[in-house]
Amino acid sequence: MNRLIGSIIIISLFFYGCVADQKIDEIINRFRTEYVGDLREHVFDISYERLGGFSVILRGETDNSEVKIQLLDTLRSHGFQIQDSIIVLPHNVSQPWALIDLSVATMRSKASHTAPVVSQGLMGMPVKILKEDGGWAFIQTPDRYLGWCEKAALCFVDSIRLMEWKKSPRVMITSRSTTIKDVETGKICGDVVAGCLLEEVERDGNKIVVKTPSGIIGYVLKDEVSSFNQKDFPPEVNPQKLKNTALNFIRTPYLWGGTSVHALDCSGFIKTVYRLQGIELARDASLQARYGQLIPVNQGWTLFQTGDLLFFAPRKGSKKITHVGMYLGDSEFIHEAGKVKVNSLDSTRSNFSSFRKLTLVKARRVLQNFDSEGIVPLLEHPWYIEK
Incomplete structure (x- = not known):
């Protein structure tokens, strides 16, 4: 009899655990599909470990603190006791922002040179820093796309420097590709391609003196750029x-x-x-x-x-x-x-x-x-x- 009762208890606990796991999976998956958005543009990587009964540890990352709060509240409303180990990004970053400092910066799916390329960013593009791993930063570009980029391609800035950059006069490279040349010697000091943004320092005839995000100063030719303003980029595209x-x-x-x-x-x-x-x-x-x-x-x-x-x-x-x-x-x-x-x-x-x-x-x-x-x-x- 005792053996039968023990078997019944074990089967009941197993069934009970399966139901609990199913409910947690259902809630996490519902949040992922209904509240988070596309995972190419949003972070939601949540897993769990059930300690027994309705006691659960949640682990992982998200870039939305409100979604995290709603997820925890929903699980608790179903009777789960939650130990919260979810990290909200940005997390533990040296600076919250960066400007891409190379003509073209590669973004990869993982913090590795062998990982697939997922996108690229251009010089002068502001990016949000979500986390760091050695010589890599997990970034979000202005189109909200996510990927890992080498820190060497970035110029890290604080919010004050970013605001100064956003208020500065800038030019966009519109020629297919060109180089930044030293004002005094004419030697090449940088490579740029169409779509790169540079701060404008001054104009000198057919030359425009520019500054890269990291502070390199040189010149490009006037016919290689357009001013980053409403005159050159009107609201009505032709x-x-x-x-x-x-x-x-x-x-x-x-x-x-x-x-x-x-x-x-x-x-x-x-x-x-x-x-x-x-x-x-x-x-x-x-x-x-x-x-x-x-x-x-x-x-x-x-x-x-x-x-x-x-x-x-x-x-x-x-x-x-x-x-x-x-x-x-x-x-x-x-x-x-x-x-x-x-x-x-x-x-x-x-x-x-x-x-x-x-x-x-x-x-x-x-x-x-x-x-x-x-x-x-x-x-x-x-x-x-x-x-």
Whole structure:
């Protein structure tokens, strides 16, 4: 009898534990899907250890203190006793902000040179420092994308220095690539590419004296830059200028995670083209597809306008978005697929792509739709401009 009772108790405790685990998993997964957002843009890595009964240790990281509080309250409302070991980022960082100090800085999925590239940042781009690991920093870029970057590529700043930088006169490099030269000797003292931001020190004829985030002073030529202001980056983006900018990238090679003129992935290409018009887009194609005016795709290209973003699936019948291009007009679109190239949706054209026509699943209008978190004028972005 005692053995039977013992077996019943063990089975009951096992069943009880399974139910408890199931409930914790259910609550954590619900928070991850309903409250956190995309994990490419938000941190939510929570695990648990059940000590027995309803006593639980929660471990992990999040970048949202409110979500953490709500998660703990929800678990407690279900009778769980919580030992809280969740870290809220930023955590234990030397400075809360940094400015990218190289022409192109690589972001990786882990703090390792062997980890996959996930994105890139350009000189003068402000980034939030969320945590550090040796010579690496886990950063968030202005488009909210997350990744690990070498500290050597960053100039760490406090909030006061960041505010000074946001208020300073700046120029954006608009030539494909150039160099910063020493004012006295003319020797090269830095490399910059289209989209980099530099502080403007003074103008001297056709030369503009500039300063990098780390304080290197040199000059670039006047026709290589645009002033970072409303005159050169007006609120109304010119579709023809957007088109011309995109066509200047023809045959630029492909690189997974690339967002610079040296090499790009498909969404990095679109981001760079729009950045050079003063617009910050979301990072990946599937993220970009969430923002802007939705344009029907079941009528062919008849409703598309220059600058519209076209989104494609990996195969016919799929709705998963894995590729993006920009409509140029007259059935043609430009995209990065092995290299930047122009294809047509018109079967009578020599550059017609039957594959892209069959896999076109969504279109979004970005122009005149700067009213969402995924389409933000740089001159209105709080990370770039002090309001």
